[in-house]
Amino acid sequence: MPGSEAVKRTTLRSQIADALRDEVIAARLPAGRQFTVKEIAEQYGVSATPVREALLDLCSQGLLDVELHKGYRVREFTYADFRDMVEARALIVEGIFRRSAVRALCQATPAALASVRRRAEEAGRAAQAGDLDILIGYDLRFWRELAGLVGNPYISDFLDRVRVQSWIFTVPLLRRMPSLRGRLWHGHGELVEAVAAQDAVAAESIIAAYNEHSLALISGLTE
Template identity: 30%
Template sequence: MTGTELRSVVRLHKQPSIRDTVKSALRSAIISGEMQPGRVYSAPSLGDEFGVSATPIREAMLDLVREGLVIALPNRGFQVTEVSARDLYEVTELRLMLEPPAIERATPFVPPDAFPALRAQADEIVEGAERGDLIHYLTADSDFHLALLQYAGNVRLTELVASLRSQTRLFGLASLAEQGLLTASALEHSTMLDAIEAGDGALARTLVYSHIEHVLTDWSGGPAAPAGTDRRA
């Protein structure tokens, strides 16, 4: 994770404040595995990477402490929390219960004038995949999915999904990007939009379900489910 990549994310993904911009990029770096569990990161060193002062870094990291993504180590910095195979499975199972039906529910409420912006977000995901920029990819991916979920009309559901996404670790993304396979997954977002724009909520639900299942297969870099887990449809 180079300073050039991080500063690029800050420029491309403008948020209401630099603190929120940095927090979004840090969250994506943690989820993608660019920031590794067990390693200690200091606010000044991360500030150098971002090209900002340590203050917004420290504020953003404290927000991520409250989200459970990192642990504050007094006089040392912040340590990324680990997510076990079972944790990943349980989080993804919850997402599969929540997101596909929510997208089906949202489909008739997505207005025609929303699609240009949604398609631009989908293009951002593809751009991140093609460049192998995992932070860009995951930031754009999160923005896209949460934007769609808002049309389901349940603020708590959207907030819950955002929290669940933050608890995921996708170490397999780097390998997929290196093999040129991440773009295929990125292109699935446009297919989802095609179904939603056509008013086919059932198809959109199926596509979203299949897309999220990648977390348990290709994206996580691990087995589909931890040993001893009984998975039922």
């Protein structure tokens, strides 16, 4: 079939990029870690081309830096960066509650809202239990689906990018705590109900409290 090889390569590129992104978020590829295309290609048992393409994708997402003649390095973020991330994601989420976005939410199907609610429940349970590895996946899916209700892929993509970067910075710090039970934000369900009710004021209040919680928790871990 014409183009089938290109499709296979693109799929492999996406699979490698997703796998490496998960490794970076979970801090199994920690900030500052250097590696080469050859190293990753050997690790996954694939050719260099899809690996190189996947790494460039992650660079474009702000997760990796290219080091001339050395390969790639996992980007290192600071607490100042994290503060800016929190501000950025707050501004992005505000776009979800604009009047035009509310109209889009009114048109969301019951199935789409039900899916977001399920993600909220799963993320909330993981957060309350302090299960960081499970929370990360559900949390990212929750925010992608919530933003996706608006029907604007740019909002969804920008928010996902900033949230991934936030996790990359915070995960190593959170892993230092002896227990995360009851320490992580778990208001996903409350936020969904505010959005479903088109209560922008309540939703923005929940987000503001969430951001304050995030900054206070991480600030205490960086001191």
